[in-house]
Amino acid sequence: MNIGIISLSCCEGCSVQFLNMEKEILEILKYMGINNFRLAKEINEWPVEIAFVEGTPTNRDEIIKLLKIRKDSKILVALGTCAATGGVPAIVNTLEKKEAMKIYNGVPPKIPIDAKPLKYYVDVDYILYGCPFSKEELKELITSVLLGKGFRNKRYSVCVECTLRENGCLLEEGYLCMGPVTRAGCKAICPSNNTQCLGCRGPYEDANFKGHIRILLEMGFSKDEIAEAYSIFSYEELKEVIAWLKEE
Ligand code: SF4
Ligand code: SF4
Ligand code: SF4
Incomplete structure (x- = not known):
């Protein structure tokens, strides 16, 4: 089998994550050739059997x-949150121009079409969430493909991993943590290092947005602050979240 790592609009951080996997890449090379990887190869071949696609389309080409x-x-394979959920490029779809300009420090981003998850355009066989994706999950995915087995993403929150690591809770300490609504799989790396979860793996299937929003409002966060926190990695859910915020 051979693979390709291909970029659409994004920061290319997921390609860099691949490059950071020196040991694992040597292991992968025992079973698969890397036929296409612009950041690492001068000569790239096409087609490839397994295409890892990072980023998301932001123009017709x-x-x-x-x-x-x-x-x-x-x-x-949708590689990383941009490909999986629209990620960072999708921020501009869901915000008023004013809000987008605030986030981008007054420089409006030039994104000519809505940035959406890859699944809006094509069938996606596997998704690796994370900004960037988790190396462990990539290894699990490649093993599953080689063995012809299924691969399932975690369907519970970062809070579960955080609690298993016996971290203190940053939400209880007054920080706006997105862990309760965010898909696990990163081993709660941010709260384990005393930083609140920004939600970079996107929401999981049974996330209780309403409950999370109520807690944040009770804690004294404004509706704007909550909408901004949700706007970064929850492209598909944001409309619903804003509707609830208006009701509260
Ligand atoms: S998911 Fe994050 S690290 Fe990966 S390409 Fe998108 S912005 Fe960059
Ligand atoms: S710190 Fe964040 S991720 Fe950890 S348990 Fe509290 S809310 Fe959940
Ligand atoms: S803790 Fe949250 S922000 Fe940090 S890597 Fe995990 S999902 Fe992303």
């Missing part, structure tokens, strides 16, 4: 590129 990747590859 990238949509065409994504459709070709899907057509030519047996397996398409």
Whole structure:
């Protein structure tokens, strides 16, 4: 089998994460060739059997590129939160221009089309969440593909991993932590290092947004602060969240 790591609009941090996996890449190379990886190879081959796609299309050419990747590859993996949920590029879809300008320090981003998850355009076989993705989950995914087994993302919150690590709770200390609504899989790395979870793995299936929002309002966070926290990694859920905020 051979793989390709291909970028659409994004920071290319997930490609860099691949490069950071020197030991693991040597292991992967025993079973798979890396045929296409612009950051690491001068000569790239096409097609590839497994396409790891980071980022998301933000113009017509990238949509065409994504459709070709899907057509030519047996397996398409959405690599990282930009590909999985729209991630950082999707911030601009859901905010008023004024709000977007505030986040980008007064410089409005030039994104000509809405940035959406890859699944809006093509069938996606596997998703690796995280900004960037978790190395452990990538290893699990590759093992599953090689053995022809299924791969399932975690369907519980970062709080579960955080509690298992016996961390103190930053939400209880007054910080706006997105852990209760965010998909586990990162071993709660941020709260384990005394920083609140920003929600970079996106929401999980049964996330209780209403409960989380009520707690944050009771803690004294403003509706704007809550909407801003949700706007970073919850593209698909934000409309619903804003509707609830208006009701509260
Ligand atoms: S998921 Fe994060 S690290 Fe990966 S490409 Fe997107 S912004 Fe960069
Ligand atoms: S610190 Fe955050 S992630 Fe950890 S238990 Fe508290 S709310 Fe959950
Ligand atoms: S703790 Fe939250 S912000 Fe940090 S890596 Fe995990 S999901 Fe992302």
